Structures are given as C-alpha cells and as structure tokens.
Amino acid sequence: MNTLVFAQLFPDEATCREHYKNMRIKRGLTCKKWGGTGHFWLACKGQVECKGCHFRTTLRRGTVMEHSHLSFRVWYLAILFMTATKTGISACEMQRQLGYKRYKTVWSRMHRIRTLMGRRDDLYSLTGMIEFDEGFFKEATPEKEHQRLKRGKDSQRLENVGVMVESTPLVDINTGNESKHCRYFKLKALDTQKSESINTLFQNSVTSDRVVFTDQGNNYQDIHKFVDMHITEKSSKNSTKTTLKLAHIEIGNAKRTFLGVYHKMSSDYLQNYLNEFTYKLNRRNFADLFERVIKAAVFPYWEESA
Ligand SMILES: [Zn+2]
Numbered sequence: 001m002n003t004l005v006f007a008q009l010f011p012d013e014a015t016c017r018e019h020y021k022n023m024r025i026k027r028g029l030t031c032k033k034w035g036g037t038g039h040f041w042l043a044c045k046g047q048v049e050c051k052g053c054h055f056r057t058t059l060r061r062g063t064v065m066e067h068s069h070l071s072f073r074v075w076y077l078a079i080l081f082m083t084a085t086k087t088g089i090s091a092c093e094m095q096r097q098l099g100y101k102r103y104k105t106v107w108s109r110m111h112r113i114r115t116l117m118g119r120r121d122d123l124y125s126l127t128g129m130i131e132f133d134e135g136f137f138k139e140a141t142p143e144k145e146h147q148r149l150k151r152g153k154d155s156q157r158l159e160n161v162g163v164m165v166e167s168t169p170l171v172d173i174n175t176g177n178e179s180k181h182c183r184y185f186k187l188k189a190l191d192t193q194k195s196e197s198i199n200t201l202f203q204n205s206v207t208s209d210r211v212v213f214t215d216q217g218n219n220y221q222d223i224h225k226f227v228d229m230h231i232t233e234k235s236s237k238n239s240t241k242t243t244l245k246l247a248h249i250e251i252g253n254a255k256r257t258f259l260g261v262y263h264k265m266s267s268d269y270l271q272n273y274l275n276e277f278t279y280k281l282n283r284r285n286f287a288d289l290f291e292r293v294i295k296a297a298v299f300p301y302w303e304e305s306a
Contacts, residue, residue, distance in 0.1 A: 001080065001083075001084065001288070001289075001290040001291070002084060003080070003084065006076075006077075006080050006290075010073065010076055012073065013071050013072060013073045016071070016072035016073040016075075016076045017046075017072045019072075019076075019294075020059060020072050020294075020298065021041075021059055023294060023295065023298045024059045024063075024298040025039075025041070025048075027295075027298050027299065029048055029057075031050040031052065031053060031055055032055060032057065032061075033050065033053050033055045034052065034053060036050055036051065036052040036053070038050070038051035038052065039051060042056070046058070046059075047059075059298075061300065062300025062301055063297055063298055063299065063300055063301070064112050064113060064115075064116045064296075064297045065297065068109065070105070070109060074098055074100070075109070075297075076294070077097075077098060078094060078098065078106070078109060078110065078113065079113060079290060079293045079294060079297070080290055081094055081097060082110065082113060082276065082293075083280070083289035083290045083292075083293055084289075084290065086280070087257045087260060087261050088257065088261050088262075088276055088277070088280075089261065090261055090262050090263060091103060091106050091107035091110055092263065094106050094110060111269060111272050113276075113293065113297075114272035114273065114275045114276045115272060115275065116293070116296055116297060117275045117276055117278075117279035117293070117296075118271065118272065118274075118275030118278075118279070119296075119301075120279065120296050121186070121275065121278055121279055121282060122204075124184065125205060125206055125207045126164055126166045126184055126186060126205055126206045126207075126210070127166060127206075127207055127210065128166045128167070128168055128183070128210070129166070129167055129168060129169070129210070129211050129212075129213065130164055130165065130166055130167070130206060130210055130211065130212045130213070130227075131163075131164070131165040131167050131212075131213050131214075131243065131244050131245075131246055131247040132162065132163065132164050132165075132212055132213070132214045132220075132223075132247065133162075133163050133214065133215065133244045133247035133248065133251065134160055134161065134162055134163070134190070134217070135160075135161050135163060135251030135254070135255070136158045136159065136160060136161070137158065137159045137160075137161055137254075137255060137258070137270060138158060138159075139158075139159060139265065139266060139267045139270075159189055159267045159270050160189070160190045161187055161188065161189055161190065161251070161254075161270070161274065162186075162187070162188045162190050162197075162198060162201050163185070163186070163187050163247045163250055163251055164185065164186040164187075164188075164201075164205060164206070164247075165182050165184075165185050165246040165247050165250065166182060166183045166184045166185075167180045167181065167182045167183075167246050168180065168181045168182075168183075180245065180246060182246045184282050185250060185278055185281050185282055186201075186205050186278065187250070187254060187274040187277065187278045188201055188205070188271070188274070189267075189270045189271040189274060194219060195218075195219040195220070195221065195222055198219050198220065198222075198223070199222050199223070199225075199226065202223055202226040202227065203226055206226065206227060208226060208227060208228065209227075209228045210227045210228055210229075211227065211228060211229045211230075211231065212227045212229070212230050212231070213231050213232075213233065213243050213244065214230070214231075214232055214233075214244075215232065215233060215234065215235040215244065216232045216233070216234050216235065220232065250281070254274065254277050257277060258273060258277075
C-alpha cells in the first residue's frame with residue numbers, strides 16, 4: 001500500500017479503529033476465563049463481552065498494541081512507513097513523520113512491530129537446499145563510535161549473524177548456464193560463534209531432510225546431526241561466487257541497508273532489525289505487506305502459532 005491509498009482508506013482515527021475491530025472479530029475471539037468464542041460488541045465501551053461469563057476485554061489485549069496509548073491511526077501509519085519503504089525507516093525519521101513528541105515511545109513501538117515480524121517468520125522452517133554462512137555486523141551507537149575513535153578501530157564490538165538461504169540450482173537446458181533460484185531466508189543473531197548456537201539454529205529453523213552447504217568453519221562439525229546431508233566446501237573466492245553466493249549477497253545487503261538507515265544500532269536489538277529486513281526480503285514479491293502486518297497485529301500472541 002502506498003501513502004495515497006492509505007490516505008483514502010484511513011482518513012481518520014474512526015476508520016482505523018473500525019478496520020482493526022473488523023479484522024480482530026473476523027480473526028475470532030476466545031474468552032480469557034474459559035475459552036468461549038461467543039462475544040457481544042459493546043459499542044459504547046469499545047469492548048467485547050463474553051456471551052458465557054460476561055467478561056469484558058479490549059480489542060488490543062494480547063496483541064502488538066496492548067498497553068499502548070497510541071491511537072490506532074498512529075499504529076497504522078507506523079506500520080505503513082515500515083512496510084512501504086524498501087529499506088526501512090529510523091525511529092528519528094518516524095518521530096518526525098508522525099509529529100510525535102517522545103522518541104522513546106516511537107522507538108519501542110517500532111521494535112514491537114519488528115518482534116511481531118520475527119515471530120511470523122519463526123513459524124516457518126526452511127526446505128530445499130540450504131546455504132549457510134556467517135557475517136559480522138558492527139555495532140553502531142554514538143557512544144561506541146566515540147570509544148572506537150579513542151581506542152582505535154579494533155575495540156568496536158562485532159556481532160555474529162547466521163544467514164540461511166533456501167536455494168535451488170537451475171541449469172538452462174539450451175545454454176547449460178547454471179543459476180540459482182532462492183525463496184526464503186533466515187537471518188539470526190548468534191550468541192557466540194560457538195557451535196551450540198549454530199546447532200540450536202539448525203534445530204529450530206530447518207526440517208531434518210535437508211541438504212546444507214557451508215564452508216569448512218570450525219563450528220560446523222555437528223550440523224550433520226540435524227540435516228540429511230551436510231556438504232562443506234573450502235572457503236575460496238570461487239565458493240563465495242557459487243556455493244554460498246546468495247548467503248554472501250544478503251549479508252552484504254543487510255549491512256548496507258542498516259548503515260544507510262540507522263544512526264544507532266545496539267547489538268541488543270540487532271535481531272529485531274534483522275527481523276524487519278528478513279520479513280521484507282521473504283515477501284519481496286508480495287504487494288500487500290501492510291495488510292499482512294495488520295493481519296498479524298490482530299493476533300493475540302498466545303494464539304499466534306494457531
Ligand atoms: Zn467468558
């Protein structure tokens with residue numbers, strides 16, 4: 001959705017609230033007390049009431065908008081700016097666009113949306129042939145930058161990120177040229193470079209009947225336990241152009257995107273930035289990102305996996 005369409009569909013708070021209400025009710029409500037699904041809409045209170053036990057609750061409860069005083073329209077606009085921009089938008093810029101006073105509020109709401117995006121992608125496991133590689137991301141904060149200048153370049157903290165790509169090799173029948181088709185990606189911040197965090201990643205993110213390609217990293221010796229076949233190739237100029245090409249491209253793209261958009265990026269929130277990047281990357285061929293995020297935003301978190 002672009003800004004013009006948004007302005008037509010959601011001109012004011014009432015249209016946003018009505019839209020959210022309809023999406024939320026269409027999604028279905030379950031009573032917190034006993035799980036009943038029948039509810040009345042209490043227009044005067046802006047709440048729903050359980051038909052069985054008369055327990056009342058707001059539409060925001062359990063969703064990304066829970067405990068937030070921001071209007072529905074501000075939430076909708078924030079989701080619009082995050083999904084309509086290819087590279088994303090900084091909290092500073094968002095604050096300016098929304099005309100909002102408090103930076104911290106805008107910043108934390110954006111991270112909630114990124115967490116939501118990550119939870120959606122976590123529902124899926126990768127299939128097909130998988131490339132796996134690691135990239136190092138520099139932490140960027142003004143304080144860190146100051147320390148770095150004071151102490152010399154090497155004091156800057158590096159964060160390790162694992163990149164998984166579903167890729168299918170394709171050979172052109174007429175020319176014999178080889179290329180690759182890629183579908184879904186996963187980018188995960190790794191706690192340490194140690195093999196445990198890589199093992200956990202494979203356990204959670206791929207189905208066991210997969211073929212995985214990596215270079216000959218020291219931390220990859222257990223990967224074969226989680227997949228059907230693990231093929232290693234010695235790291236070389238050639239492997240970065242062939243076997244692990246897609247993983248390398250996306251590590252580079254993610255770094256460039258982050259550098260261009262965010263002035264501050266603390267390693268504590270690196271996974272959230274990766275969530276947004278991956279969410280958009282995996283849905284690069286879809287035109288309805290805004291609608292998809294709103295749809296995800298009406299799910300209470302305890303029902304998300306359903
Ligand atoms: Zn009830």
